[in-house]
Amino acid sequence: MSEVAGLLPEKKTVNITNDLGPNTDLRVHCKSKDDDLGEKLLHFRGYFTFQFHPNFWGTTLFYCLMKWQNVYHYFDIYIDDRDDKRCTVCLWLIRASGPCMLNRDTQKVNVCFPWDPSSFQFLALREIRTNDRD
Numbered sequence: 001m002s003e004v005a006g007l008l009p010e011k012k013t014v015n016i017t018n019d020l021g022p023n024t025d026l027r028v029h030c031k032s033k034d035d036d037l038g039e040k041l042l043h044f045r046g047y048f049t050f051q052f053h054p055n056f057w058g059t060t061l062f063y064c065l066m067k068w069q070n071v072y073h074y075f076d077i078y079i080d081d082r083d084d085k086r087c088t089v090c091l092w093l094i095r096a097s098g099p100c101m102l103n104r105d106t107q108k109v110n111v112c113f114p115w116d117p118s119s120f121q122f123l124a125l126r127e128i129r130t131n132d133r134d
Helices: 117-133
Strands: 012-018 026-031 036-042 047-052 061-068 071-079 089-095 098-103 108-112
Touching: 012 026, 012 036, 012 071, 026 047, 036 047, 071 089, 071 098, 089 108
Parallel strands: 012 089
Antiparallel strands: 012 047, 026 036, 026 061, 061 071, 089 098, 098 108
């Protein structure tokens, strides 16, 4: 099968760059329903890239847990409904205020989102359980 024939959805690339500032490291752990991409340590301006084919049904979701300065943040880094038409190469800068994506129309990083506040309780509970095992 080939992408050209339209039988497979177009391959997507997600690039996550630490834009938190000098001397601030970022830990990133991204997953989907089927894939765990592992934890990555990104120094300032460091980046992590992954590729995938969205599923046929248009429901692909990749989400990331991000941590710096002992604070956790959560964001759905790729949502098919939101991102399929927006990017083939999805370039994200991670900032303290939230993730920002390259706007391919303006070539500026100005498509910004807040951190997902609904996940904080889940993440705090997860961290407590992890620490209890240590």
